[in-house]
Amino acid sequence: MNHSPAAEDVLTRVRGRSATLTLNRPKALNSLSHAMVRALDAALTTWEHDDAVYTVVIEGAGERGLCAGGDIRAIYEDARAGGTASRAFWRDEYVLNAHIARYSKPYVALMDGIVMGGGVGVSAHGGVRVVTERSTVAMPEVGIGFVPDVGGTYLLASAPGELGTHLALTTDRMAAGGAIACGFADHFVPAERLDAFKAALETDTAAEAVERFAAPAPASEWDEHREWIDACYAADSVEEILTRLRDCGVPAAKEAAERIAGKSPTALKVTLSALRRARRLGALEPVLDQEYRVSCAALTTPDLVEGVRAQVVDKDRRPRWSPAHLAEVSPADVERFFTDLGPEELGLAARP
Numbered sequence: 001m002n003h004s005p006a007a008e009d010v011l012t013r014v015r016g017r018s019a020t021l022t023l024n025r026p027k028a029l030n031s032l033s034h035a036m037v038r039a040l041d042a043a044l045t046t047w048e049h050d051d052a053v054y055t056v057v058i059e060g061a062g063e064r065g066l067c068a069g070g071d072i073r074a075i076y077e078d079a080r081a082g083g084t085a086s087r088a089f090w091r092d093e094y095v096l097n098a099h100i101a102r103y104s105k106p107y108v109a110l111m112d113g114i115v116m117g118g119g120v121g122v123s124a125h126g127g128v129r130v131v132t133e134r135s136t137v138a139m140p141e142v143g144i145g146f147v148p149d150v151g152g153t154y155l156l157a158s159a160p161g162e163l164g165t166h167l168a169l170t171t172d173r174m175a176a177g178g179a180i181a182c183g184f185a186d187h188f189v190p191a192e193r194l195d196a197f198k199a200a201l202e203t204d205t206a207a208e209a210v211e212r213f214a215a216p217a218p219a220s221e222w223d224e225h226r227e228w229i230d231a232c233y234a235a236d237s238v239e240e241i242l243t244r245l246r247d248c249g250v251p252a253a254k255e256a257a258e259r260i261a262g263k264s265p266t267a268l269k270v271t272l273s274a275l276r277r278a279r280r281l282g283a284l285e286p287v288l289d290q291e292y293r294v295s296c297a298a299l300t301t302p303d304l305v306e307g308v309r310a311q312v313v314d315k316d317r318r319p320r321w322s323p324a325h326l327a328e329v330s331p332a333d334v335e336r337f338f339t340d341l342g343p344e345e346l347g348l349a350a351r352p
Contacts, residue, residue: 010039011061018204019047023122026062031071032118034089040122041096048104055206056103057198058122060109065136066110069117072144076308083299090149090295090350091346093121094288097151098348099126101284106206111135111185112194121150124184125284128206131176131192133218137184140171144311145264145321147271147294147301147337154287157278159183162233165220168271169233169241170259174221181220188217228253238268239326264303264319265326270294270337277338285348290338292346297337 011022023030023044025045047053060066070093078085100122102109112132120139123129131137138238139148139156148156148168156164159182166172169180179185189197193213200209222229232244232253238260243259245257260268273285274294298304310319325331 009033009036010043012043014047014053015053017123017204018057018198018201019043019050019053019055020057020059020198022059022061023064023067024061026060026064027138028071029064029068029114030039030060030066030119031068032093032122033071033074034085034092037089037093037096041092041099043104044096044099053105055106055108055201056128057108057201059111059198060113060119063113065119066111066115066123067119068114069119069140072308072312076305076313079299079305079308083296086209086299087296087344090292093118093150094292094346095348097121097125098288101151105126108201108206109303110194110198112191113128116140117148117152118150120152120155120184125151127181128187128210129185130187130189130194130197130210130214131179131185131217132189132194133176134191135176135185137175137179137225138171138173139168139266142169142263142267142271143171143307145267145301145305145307145319146298147267147274147291149295151284151288151291153271153274153278153291154281154284155182157275157287160182161226161230163226163229164228165233165241165272165275166256168275169238169268170256171263172256175218177218177220177221180217181222189213190215225252238265238272241272242326252272262304264305264307264321265329266301266321266333267298267307269326269329269334270298270328273334273338283349285351288348293339293341296341297339297346317346 011018011024075086107126108128109126111123115137139152141148157166197213228250235241242257245253
């Protein structure tokens with residue numbers, strides 16, 4: 001097994017026709033550092049030009065999951081210090097997300113266990129996305145005063161009906177069936193078959209391995225909720241969404257409203273706007289460009305630091321959002337997040 005330059009946080013292995021990337025920070029639930037992002041992109045570039053490699057696989061070390069996201073503590077410390085490191089991290093991370101989406105060889109993501117935030121970015125843009133009965137997939141950013149990124153707003157905006165809006169604003173988690181139904185995954189492989197599936201990729205094509213080891217996917221947990229989700233989340237404002245959820249008479253809708261009401265008012269409004277704009281943009285690269293603008297703007301607002309403090313650092317679960325109420329977040333406040341960055345633009349949509 002070869003070791004990457006990311007202090008052994010990304011392990012690379014080639015066996016037979018298959019090359020494997022292992023995110024190797026199990027104690028941190030394989031959360032991504034900047035060095036890991038660079039190591040992943042470098043390995044993908046090398047294997048793309050290696051005729052002996054037919055398939056690339058990404059997996060997470062340990063038993064808990066593929067990846068819980070970016071290193072939130074590092075972003076927290078950087079935001080308090082001015083935010084330059086986070087901007088550089090996101091730039092390389094979003095370029096990696098686009099690279100995965102356009103990868104020229106089958107890219108097999110083993111989305112076993114927890115897959116959130118940045119973990120979605122390194123898996124759900126791949127061509128062969130595998131979930132198991134242990135999978136938990138989510139974009140939980142608004143819970144820390146942030147906005148879904150890593151192409152997450154593209155995936156959420158592409159989900160059927162208004163499911164993506166519900167998932168973004170509530171931060172609700174998807175199990176295997178829901179992840180497939182919402183377009184975050186493709187195939188269900190029972191966890192007990194994963195080792196055999198990976199071994200098959202050393203000799204077989206990805207399509208052949210999937211055909212041998214995939215099982216019928218569980219039903220989506222969202223099927224019974226689609227009617228009220230589509231009706232309530234079609235509203236044009238977070239305030240109207242909350243009104244519809246509370247008034248529709250469905251207990252699950254009222255519970256969703258309560259989960260949303262505790263989130264950052266600014267993050268909620270910016271997220272809804274980002275999803276609507278992503279739907280109109282219609283392709284991953286311009287959405288990643290938009291997410292980069294939004295993420296950079298979030299560094300300059302108090303809610304990201306406060307959200308991470310409350311959820312991750314102090315863990316008091318009592319964030320003090322500023323502003324504290326939806327009515328205090330103006331259209332101009334939202335629009336500021338989408339301002340063109342000029343020479344600092346990510347510029348993926350402009351690349352050939």
